[in-house]
Amino acid sequence: MNYATREVQIEWQRYWYLPCVAAFGYSMSVLHIYSLGPFIEPLQHAFGWTRAQVSLGITIANVGSALLCIPVGILVDRLGPRRIGLIGVLLIAIAYSSLGTATGHILNWVLLWSFVAVSVPWAQSTVWTSAVASRFERSRGIAFAVALSGAPIGATLFPVLSAWLIENYGWRTAFRATAILWTTIVLPIIFLRFRGAADQPQESIDVATIKPNRAEIGISLAEGFRSPALYKLLFAGAMFAFTMIGILVHFVPILMEYGSSRLAAAGIASIIGISSFVGRLGTGFLLDRFSSERVGAVIFLIANIACVLLLTQGDRISNQIVAAIIIGFTLGAEVDVMAYLSSRYFGLRNFGALFGVVVAALTLGAAFGPLAAGATFDYHQSYTPFLVLTMVLVTVSGLALLTLGRPK
Template sequence: MARLEGSAADEWRRGWSLPIVAALGYGLGNVFGHSFGVFVQPIEREFGWTRGEISSAFTVISLVLALFLPLVGRLIDRLGPRRIAIPGAIAYCCAIAALGLTGPSLLSWWGLWALVGIAAVTVQAPVWTSAVSSRFNRSRGTALAITFCGGAITTTFLPILGMYLIAELGWRGAYAAMAAICAVVVIPLVALAFYDARDVGESTGRSRAAPVRQITGEEIRTALRSRRFVRLAVASFCLMIGITALLIHFVPILSSVGLTTAQAAGAASLIGIGSLLGRLLCGYLLDRISGSLVGAVAFGLPAAVAGALMLFDGGLGGAMAIAFLFGMCVGGEVDVLAYLTGRHFGLTSYGTLFGILVAIQNLAYAIGPPLAGILYDRTGGYDLFLAVAIPLFLTAALLVALLGPYPEAEEHQAEAA
């Protein structure tokens, strides 16, 4: 019976709705970024700001997220993700709506984005993956992959929704309407179905006839001092410098070697499809083979993308193939990081540890895109940046490959539950 209760089928029977709701929550946390592009031109026309000034919102929010994510991770470990997610989602939707109140001063723009960042920190990946990891063991990779598919959904639909709302309501009304739609769709489902292992049978009021896996793992100080965590942190930082820069500059890179902007944007749309498939494939593999091996491939594969871009001859077919491959890379990296954090350090301090890693990713986000832009300005092309990105990706892959096997305590938690 213990073996049956720890099986993948039993995990999905008891908790099938959790990854779906977590996917919606993760998608909600990405609303500010995935809808940003369609608001740039209307705001530019109204205030006369440069696009660099408008885009400085990302610097503000990246720094806020990097500063507060470890703190929220600690709260997740102490209070549970549900108690963070529900009030956080409400506050976040209100903060998104408040962007429509922006005044003519850049200070108001930065201040409102700082507010969005403070609220957004409560609906980022550590909140959703903490609950999913606590309820899924045998099929954790697949469950996390479904969770992260929420980002692909928002990438696909939010720009379309944003353009429609701007056309109907103006950009100020569009922010309010988008926030309201997200609140109506996501918050009730989170309230109804978002429970981690500690909540099951208590907050739900349901019988605990089926045992819930005990939350165990390393303490924060022990984990932070370990070589494994340092390797994960450095690998994440190196990887995300290159990944975020490629994401932001992908269309300009293609345009710089002969494609029209429309052709480059069309090719780049395949990144979303590749991302969705990459996440699902990565989750499937994580449940079946070594996470270090999967991670090494996922972290190293972007080096092939950078190399292909350096050799790119301007053909549309080649651009589409590179975009799809890059999407596969983007689809796997965060899934691997979330999975390996739980496997190597357990779940006792998962929120804090993964929060620190995501904070490091946000610091990389603040460095990567500007670095690519600076190197382009100085050399007139992207080859130097791509040449820098390749060793960063390979270093990340090597560090993940050196993590070694999972601790036995985490491998056998299902039987001990």
């Protein structure tokens, strides 16, 4: 057994539970994204809104979240991820439940989603990956993949759960029940088991289990903001999130336009979550073994295939299923790729803050993607133009990753 293999074994023997616990915490940050699709049509019927107006909530939440990603990242670096994560889980539960009180006035909708916007950054990927990065070095790619699998877990469960609750209890109860049910599972797990190196009491730290200065290795904030790699990651991440989150949020309505029922469309949409889980773990495995920027570029480019399938014969169930698989696979890889590249290019010294900048770009892209997709449908009565735009932007994003070069 070589040294690297032994190091991997030690990391997982000591901290195997941490990425798993982080996955549950991270799932809270995507609750509002992955569950919204089944609510779009009921909200349209209840209030006479357009799809763009319904999707405005995602835009508000993500723009507000983007503004707070960097400050929260700095707090994670200073206070440790545990306290921030616990606050985030509670805030999101309350904020998401409050969406069920919508009155039909746009101002009320904006205010409710503003509460979501303030809540989400406290449970963003920065929080969970910061703890994992402090414990894993040799197998960081797969550890990140497990931690970030909270998103595919949510993508699998939330659309079906929300659709079932809407069908049986109405959309208002569905908002509250979804939040309460999931928080009841997540909060105790985070409280009992989520601790990074920075959260461990100083007197209980076993110096033999932590590599000296690991958290101090890396570039300064000033160096990070001067790095071309940062801006390439910002561009690639924002464009990919803009297009793919736009498709994700509208995936149920897209399939319904081809004749699927809401439950059938939600069932196919749940495949995205399963595929995302596979994509995330597979990507983590690849990132630990191959050129990370090339792995990321190839995965981004694969998204084009899903668009072609929907644009050509989108009414075929087989095409819808394969498209869902591809969308899930690429979305599962996205944050994993960005987190891994950030840790390698910037180090851990200011990981929370610099990865917070990257997450802010991802969040801004995700903010406007659903709004743009909804507005495209409202204007053209078709999602075709948005799918074409997606092909252009994911291609450019993949090429941007290819130009990163090796970390110094």
